[in-house]
Amino acid sequence: MRAPASDLPLVLSxxxxxxxDVRILRHLNLTITRGAPTLVVGPNGSGKTSLLRLCMGLARxxxxxxTWGGCAESGPVRRAIVxxxxxxxxxxxxxxxxxxxxxxxxxxxxxNDRAANLLAxxxxxxxxxxxxxxxxxxxxxxxALARALARSPEILxxxxxxxxxxxxxxxxxxxxxxxAAESGIKIVMTSHDLGQVRRLAGDxxxxxxxxxxxxxxxxxxxxxxxxxxxxxxxxxDLVI
Amino acid sequence: MSDHSTAWxxxxxxxxxxxxxxxxxxxVSLSAVILAALIGMPLGALxxxxxxxxRSALVVMFNALMGxxxxxxxxxxxxxxxxxxxLGALGILFTPSAMVIAQTILIxxxxxxxxxQTVEDLWIEYRDELTAMGVGPAARIMTxxxxxxxxxxxxxxxxxxxxxxxxxAVMIVGGxxxxxxxxxxxxxxxxxxxxxxxxxxxxxxxxVAIVLAINAAAWGTRAWAERQAA
Numbered sequence: 001m002r003a004p005a006s007d008l009p010l011v012l013s014x015x016x017x018x019x020x021d022v023r024i025l026r027h028l029n030l031t032i033t034r035g036a037p038t039l040v041v042g043p044n045g046s047g048k049t050s051l052l053r054l055c056m057g058l059a060r061x062x063x064x065x066x067t068w069g070g071c072a073e074s075g076p077v078r079r080a081i082v083x084x085x086x087x088x089x090x091x092x093x094x095x096x097x098x099x100x101x102x103x104x105x106x107x108x109x110x111x112n113d114r115a116a117n118l119l120a121x122x123x124x125x126x127x128x129x130x131x132x133x134x135x136x137x138x139x140x141x142x143x144a145l146a147r148a149l150a151r152s153p154e155i156l157x158x159x160x161x162x163x164x165x166x167x168x169x170x171x172x173x174x175x176x177x178x179x180a181a182e183s184g185i186k187i188v189m190t191s192h193d194l195g196q197v198r199r200l201a202g203d204x205x206x207x208x209x210x211x212x213x214x215x216x217x218x219x220x221x222x223x224x225x226x227x228x229x230x231x232x233x234x235x236x237d238l239v240i
Numbered sequence: 241m242s243d244h245s246t247a248w249x250x251x252x253x254x255x256x257x258x259x260x261x262x263x264x265x266x267x268v269s270l271s272a273v274i275l276a277a278l279i280g281m282p283l284g285a286l287x288x289x290x291x292x293x294x295r296s297a298l299v300v301m302f303n304a305l306m307g308x309x310x311x312x313x314x315x316x317x318x319x320x321x322x323x324x325x326x327l328g329a330l331g332i333l334f335t336p337s338a339m340v341i342a343q344t345i346l347i348x349x350x351x352x353x354x355x356x357q358t359v360e361d362l363w364i365e366y367r368d369e370l371t372a373m374g375v376g377p378a379a380r381i382m383t384x385x386x387x388x389x390x391x392x393x394x395x396x397x398x399x400x401x402x403x404x405x406x407x408x409a410v411m412i413v414g415g416x417x418x419x420x421x422x423x424x425x426x427x428x429x430x431x432x433x434x435x436x437x438x439x440x441x442x443x444x445x446x447x448v449a450i451v452l453a454i455n456a457a458a459w460g461t462r463a464w465a466e467r468q469a470a
Contacts, residue, residue, distance in 0.1 A: 089369075091387070131468075
């Protein structure tokens with residue numbers, strides 16, 4: 001398997017995803033390139049998580065095709081994902097990051113230094129020796145971010161990284177996401193929270209019932225939705 | 241009552257013959273546990289992670305073989321190692337090596353079946369994460385075995401318990417030769433049939449004490465290590 005020079009652009013062509021008889025995503029056409037964070041929003045069950053899993057290559061489309069940097073088949077080389085409930089390896093916080101570094105091919109000699117840098121970046125330096133599964137929810141999200149960043153990704157997929165976090169923990173995660181975006185990493189992130197969309201997004205992908213409803217710059221979406229569904233969603237109505 | 245006191249006396253005197261029997265029992269059973277773990281744990285992990293035709297049949301077979309009767313294993317190994325058997329040329333029948341082989345076969349299914357279950361459960365939790373990190377098949381197995389290490393201790397203990405307690409297999413392939421292949425269990429069986437109940441009880445007590453001590457040590461290690469790392 002030849003590693004592509006880049007995982008970007010990420011292109012979805014007429015992608016559909018079925019689970020049994022249920023169509024989760026329908027006929028999506030999307031191109032994701034470098035730039036400000038893309039936030040994926042939509043009601044529960046609109047297919048946000050499934051879209052991220054497809055983008056990561058964790059799931060395969062039932063129809064249509066996905067390419068990363070022009071290649072259809074590529075291992076997860078320059079992309080990383082933070083799952084909504086990240087699994088913590090039964091090791092210390094530091095060992096979790098070191099493991100991700102090892103899998104990303106970081107030479108053993110520099111692994112410890114890089115792990116320390118990453119832990120500092122997410123503010124977990126003091127907890128390096130703590131068992132990862134003893135961390136709080138917010139700390140686990142930050143550790144999952146450190147593991148994802150260990151892969152030096154070009155594209156970082158985040159599935160509601162601040163769901164169930166208190167405002168301080170949310171701020172900590174958002175700061176990490178913003179600094180990652182400033183360092184040139186393309187962020188694709190699902191969110192429930194329109195305030196968060198306003199704070200982080202460059203552009204917005206709005207999904208309803210598995211279909212792409214709107215894709216716009218954040219300002220245009222928030223101020224000027226062009227579909228009745230978008231309008232209802234922003235107003236806080238249930239979009240069914 | 242006098243039987244009890246004789247039994248304790250034998251233990252307290254640390255009779256050299258008794259000591260030899262205990263040492264052989266431990267050496268054989270621990271060797272079998274190590275061998276069975278080295279073969280059975282990767283096998284169980286492989287079974288947990290791969291999908292192929294007949295996999296379910298294999299899973300059911302390993303589960304069923306956990307209850308393998310020791311005398312049947314003893315007989316099979318006996319037939320393999322006897323002079324006219326396929327491995328007769330090795331000439332190891334009635335030696336501790338033969339006993340290790342028999343006990344390894346006996347507890348291999350326990351190791352494989354318990355490992356498969358443990359690793360499969362952990363794999364469900366880790367699958368997306370490891371796939372997203374691009375972890376290859378061999379590294380997956382190593383990762384899962386390592387991260388399941390505390391649970392796998394239970395498999396080791398179960399294997400050791402079964403090996404240390406069984407009498408049928410070591411009796412058949414070892415022959416219960418005094419000073420060579422006599423273990424605690426075969427000695428208990430022999431002394432009981434000879435009517436030497438004090439010695440049989442003494443050996444039985446030692447056997448139970450050793451199994452208890454090893455379980456306690458393993459439990460303590462697990463509790464300590466989990467506080468450190470898990």
